[in-house]
Amino acid sequence: MRKSPRILALAFASVLSTFVSGCGDELADTEAPVDSTRAALACSTRITYGDRWIRPSGHTSQYDIASDLVTWNGTCVNEGTNSYAVLSNGWKPYFTGNNACVLALDTDCAGATACATRITYAASWLKPSGHTAQYDDAGGRVFWDRGCTNEGSNSYAVLSNGWKPYFSGSGACGMSFRYTGCGGLYQNPVVNADCADPGVIHDGTRYVAACTSGGAANAFALRTSTDLVTWTSAGHIFPSASKPTWATGDFWAPEIHKVGTRFIAYFTARHSDGKLSIGAATSASALGPFTDRGQPLVHDTGMGMIDATFFQDTAGVPYLVWKADGNAVGQATPIYGQQLAADGLSLVGTRRTLMSNNLAWEGGVVEAPWVVARGGYYYLFYSGNSYANSTYAVGVARATSPLGPYTKLGNPILKTGGGWVGPGHNSVVTGPGGDTYMVYHAWNSAHTARVMLVDQMTWPNGWPAVPSAPSAGSRPMP
Template sequence: MISARRRAAGVFGMSVVGMIGMLTACAPNASPNPTPTPTLAAFLIDRDFADPEVIEASGQYVAFAINARGGNVQFATSNDLAHWTGSLEDALPKLPRWASGGRTWAPDVSARAGGDYIMYFVANQFPSDKQCIGVATSPVVTGPYTPVGEQPLVCPLDEGGAIDPATFTDDDGIRYLLWKNDGNCCGQDTWIQIAPLSPDGTQLAGPPTKLFTQTEPWEGQLVEAPVLVKRDGQYVLFYSANDYATSDYAIGVATAPALMGPYVKSGTPLLSTESSGGRYIGPGGQDIVTTADGDVMLFHGWDELLIYRGLLSVPLHWDGAVPSVQLP
């Protein structure tokens, strides 16, 4: 059974005109000069490039994304986070034996102490037909990455599987892996979870801790896509929520004084279709990149015909541990 998050674009029941019209429509007797339809933001990568993961390495930025065009993990490079060059190569050309092709999602890439790179990825575990998290390594940031181990790294089948891996290194140097159990695939709650990693990153070094589940009205039936940073002594966890296939999908934030929580949600999305005035449709799958000019949040959003999700970005500003975005 395919998770509701990644069904094909053909499931949409409302066009972009309908979505934006909900934001701008006027009553029949309203002013003859209605609010103009908002202009969608221009994509940095104008093709299917969902769930972006961005890393700075070897003097450039590399963005990885969900499977497309027959490959497992696509990538693109940039010198400035604004102009991107896509590659025809596959960063993960060969899946492990436990995985079947076609549903390779949400890669996370980071450097290891020895100078090589490690990738956490999501793939379909055979024969359960649920999504699980695997690990692969490469001496070069763009790959090709080679899978490690005979079994998935995280695969809680009784919780619906696991998707959306993300790494975080705390001040003491201990690395952690965050993910979301894919409970919405099978009528269960979804939880953002975290566990410590072994020094080489290829194994979990302790049991997972559940940080939070869907509780806010705007989140709908799920929370996912965790990204954790630390600012002003607080742990700030960015996440996406609601149905990715609609304009209700949005980016939220939760903060905690300690790594394991308790996390307090902001209550309203950091970025949504509504808060952007329709400039972004269903923003989500975010990543945070720190540059000399400040932090940038990269994310995906739908095109005007709801066919694909392209790459977008906004500057991220901080007031202590409270983030905000400044729309162009």
């Protein structure tokens, strides 16, 4: 009689309890004592399962650690409405759905490789002429959002690297993914708490994130991470006793940047005259303590000024870019740019208008700028439309000079999808593996908090893209 996935999963769990990692860690799903006389394992493999894994009862983690080198050929076998993989050590993890196997294998054994992806196609795949294998291998991280587009009597999927496999039949797309040497898997959100407008940098040691705090007693919560996925609380830019004396509340959109030998936190707060203004505070460390400059850096008695970001051009000249809060008073919302003094604490030169809201999808707002220099261009990322609903999205423009003129790509590169609503106000950082990542917020399913998400970026045809994002399923670690 064929055993059910449930019975097999339980049997699978019982086998796992005999293994420990090469570092001596016990498996998360067992309390069995370790034999202290047992020789240390020569090497081990960490097996991380995708989000559709049918987790054995009592197994609390999303991974297992096995002794020795464990491999998988990428084949995913369908059984009823589920599917399973057979690993080289005989383990047989099950997944919900057909062709749903996603596994990451990371080993310290001989034979370990750089990050690579194997995509194994379902039997419905329309194999290209001369292609003898049922799979393709690709360097780096390749993923799919499980979208399937019908075209005539066939269907196709679009992978993150631009590949477009076709399948026989409507809605027939099916692929499994094996990641080796990529560091495991993660799933959004990476911060499952209110963390709107995340400003993220790498301070030379770790990633540091600061988020909008509004009217909270302590302003701008700080978090740190070494991998962009696991974040640890690290205090605040302004604990309650050290808030700027000129500010009365509405602490929004903080970013910390290294300027010279110190760090400067640029932020928005409401001035005592009622106008939103941009402040700046300095510290020897990205984690503070920060000392406010004593007055706003950008203040206009006629209109609020918000959402400041800092960047340096390729010659090292510093600039500040920010948004005029025109939508609050029924006016346009230009994004301005202006050169900063070398110390980053005063504006010099002439203010320029870099863009305004002139595309239909932007509605009445462009805001939340972030600038990246790459390949001879300055890329200005921004968010448009209403932060409160599904119209909010991320767009991009580029220029060959830091203060423009900027040309917009047109359509947004990130918008509502994957169960996430209103993604926006992003940072762009280089991940631990060298790829580019977008860190941004989106509303959770209950629409009670803007949580923090991370997704990989690509750069096809000289423009940035965030393929298959916002992501909901498992992705290879940054």
